[in-house]
Amino acid sequence: MSDAVYFIDPSNQESIWLLVKDFVPDEEDHIDFDQYGDVHICFSSPFDSQETKDFVYKTILSQKKLVKKMKTLIECNIDFNIWQDNVFWLETPQQLSLTDIHFFNKKQKDSLVMVEMITSKLLTLCSVLNEKPYI
DSSP, rough: OOOOEEEEEETHHHHHHHHHHTSSTTTTTTOOOOSSSEEEEEEESOOOOHHHHHHHHHHHHOHHHHHEEEEEEEOOOOOOOOOOOOOTEEOSSOOOOGGGGOTTTHHHHHHHHHHHHHHHHHHHHHHHHTOOOOO
């Protein structure tokens, strides 16, 4: 049997359900067989909230067959895309201008969330590149 490696976005509940579904016997065919050897689960980003983390762990731990086969459960921190040797992209959902960061902006809460997200992605990039910027 081959090992299974899953790269999953932890904030996508459907992908968590599809993972668990791979280890649930098919009710219609009444077939219960071992499809994979060891299972390695790699999360592509950190959990966005404690509720998400609780949901993921509760869902995974509910499937005993999956837990028995699970050998790896890690966070890969793939918060950026590399295009060339020295070109990367942070893949943010919207553009952020300097005026959005201004403290008196009406959209201050949204702007701060965006700044925190970009900061987290840059921190991941720096750690992968083994860079220690002085800020």
